[in-house]
Amino acid sequence: MSPFPHHASPAFTAASPVRRRPAHRIAACLSAALAVLAGGLVQAGQAEAAASRIRLGSSADASRAGWSGPAFTMNGSGGVVSASMTKAVDAIRGGTGSLDVVVLAASTPGSGSRTPECDAITRLRGINSCTTWTLTKAADGNNAQANTDIRNAEFVYFAGGDQCTYTAWKATALRASVQSVVAKGGGSGGGSAGHHINSSVVYDACQGSITSREALADPYDSYATFTTGMFGWPHYADTVNDSHFVTRDRMGRTMAFVARAVKDGLTTGGKAWGVGVEEGGSLFIDKNGLATLSGADAYVVLGDHQPERAVPGQPLTYSDYKIWRLTSGRTFDFKNRPTCGYYLKSVTNGVTDSNPYHGTPVTGC
Structure with a gap:
């Protein structure tokens, strides 16, 4: 079933004004303000607890x-x-x-x-x-x-x-x-x-949490920040993880993250693999790199060429992302990464060509 009403495409439109939504930063400020108003200075100071x-x-x-x-x-x-x-x-x-x-x-x-x-x-x-x-x-x-x-x-x-x-x-x-x-x-x-921190390229959100609309409108938005070199797990190289994937409509920002990783050389071989997992879903990955999904859906998003346009202050254009949609019980081999079974989606001027969570797998690949 489509995550959007009546199978409509998500509103990824670069033409619309982008409103900032630094979600966890705003939440932190509100929490601190409420603590002060309530006289809870001790509680507010718990962030510095031993x-x-x-x-x-x-x-x-x-x-x-x-x-x-x-x-x-x-x-x-x-x-x-x-x-x-x-x-x-x-x-x-x-x-x-x-x-x-x-x-x-x-x-x-x-x-x-x-x-x-x-x-x-x-x-x-x-x-x-x-x-x-x-x-x-x-x-x-x-x-x-x-x-x-x-x-x-x-x-x-x-x-x-x-x-x-x-x-x-x-x-x-x-x-x-x-x-x-x-x-x-x-x-x-x-x-x-905890899912984010285990990929080879970590979307760290240190400046604020970015939405799909914001990331597609400007893949170099100040909230699109990354940490590399934290961990490099066997068979899981060149990945950038994302979470709460469908519920919070994060396909667009993963597309932008993948484009950034390729453009900026954060991964190797001119490829980057986004791994988005929906709430309630979990990938178990064994020592041979074989991932098996339990629960809600997961998506693997491959960018295998340079973006047509990924520059600061301009909307993203990137053709033919290869996307694998995994349902519970399905597997994905990260050691021997597949070359078939994907569907194609593109982004033009910050807008996806159709609902990116669903597609018809390419045949003859």
Whole structure:
């Protein structure tokens, strides 16, 4: 079914005035203002709170000679998707024994459990422990105990939140600690912001959250900012992830991100692969690069040539994006990336030629 009423195309039109919607920046300002008005200065200051640790399950780490991963989960929203997480856990432990998970978060949930991801993870088979670390400052990436826990774990899950905070850990010990988990046959993953941080090109949103309309009207908009060199997972090179994909109508901005990655040389070989996952969807990626989708749809968006026009202050023109739409149970081979099964969509003067979420697959490719 089309995500738009009556199968209408989304209103990606560069001719219309673009209104700024720095969503999470506005939300942060409003939250701070309300805290002051309520006399909640202490609450408002929690963003600078000390790093916190909550461990569920066994107090002793699992111990064994080797692990069978790596494995990854890429989720369209922040919550753990049991189907894909179970596949990742089973792949890493080789179907026997149990392992330890660390959840990394940049803020504490506003209500309910302080460990929502670990609450879900500890209900799965094969889990020895799950430790939630809330790290609110860039310097927290050098927290000695946090890094010890990460290195002793077999899976690191990045919670939803603000990927700009996560990219700030690039210059800290945490980055190498997470890499060590994957290198020993463990895994990494996350949802929403945690999905973004696991691609090779990270849309970091450090200046504000950009909409599809804004990105297509100007792919060099000041809100279109990227971090590279954070992680480079096996078989997942040249990717730029996006989340909440259909619900928040993010195909257009992923198209712009892909064009930018190609134009600016952020990826290799003159190609960039957008990976957009809808809320409730999750890609499990095994050690051979084979991704299997659970839940809601996912899209892989390939740009394999230079954009016809991608310059600051002007709307994007890019012909023939190759788009694979994945439904639950479908696979996509990131090691041996397919050359067929896609449909084509173009952007001309900042406008997509038709509804980009649906198309007829090309035959004879």
